[in-house]
Amino acid sequence: MATLKVCDNNVDEIPFVATRHKHRHRGMCQVLVDELEKNLVKLGVEKLVLIWLPTTVEMWTNNFGISRMPDDERVKLLQYTLLDFQGTVICQKKS
Template sequence: MAAEEHGKLRMAFDVLHECFVTLIEPQTQSDLSHDIVFNRESCLRRLNFRGFYVVGIEKGGELITAGTLRVYGDKVAELPLVGTRFAHRRQGMCHLLMNNLEKLLGELGVERLVLPAVPELLQTWTESFGFQVMSQSDKLEIAEHTILCFQGTTMCHKFINKAVAPRR
């Protein structure tokens, strides 16, 4: 990995650490957000974080909003971690990130985006961002994929509008 790429991933990790309590995986004693951001691989399916991308918004050369994204073909993408630095909150940065991310996923033909919502932000995800709480049958539809869900969170999803290719 090039030094510049590692530096950007490190900045994303720092943003996420500012936003979330450290999540320690009991078996490996490693920081889950670090493992996700840096794509730690494992033979154990639930601990294999290969395939994650980091998405973000920079302002003045500083990464202020970051998220972790993994796409499973055209059926589903997951966004287990997304956050904005405290100093830049309530400025629409997460909305900007989500709008661009949903547009990109639509262009890729992805059907839905899922995320684990912490209790204090569940209403924000459902009312401001248009997510819905997933039913048991919704969860079964994507059960073949290793979707990250953290203790105390509620799984939510949003169906993505597919981009219509311009006519020529």
């Protein structure tokens, strides 16, 4: 399950991704992210914005090609209303 927020053709946000406990470690999230990415590329989306807990960032960066968003790029996102929680890490995946 995922929540997807379409900001415009430049940026989409995925603030929430979850897999039921009995289905974890079976590649379901990889399938979800791959399919989302394929469809968003078709729509012309340039960047996915993802907000993760610090404890999960390594898994996302190692397995999904997602990187931490540099501060200079975060400033560019101020025009959008994105979810941001204290203690989370903003990451991105460019198309």
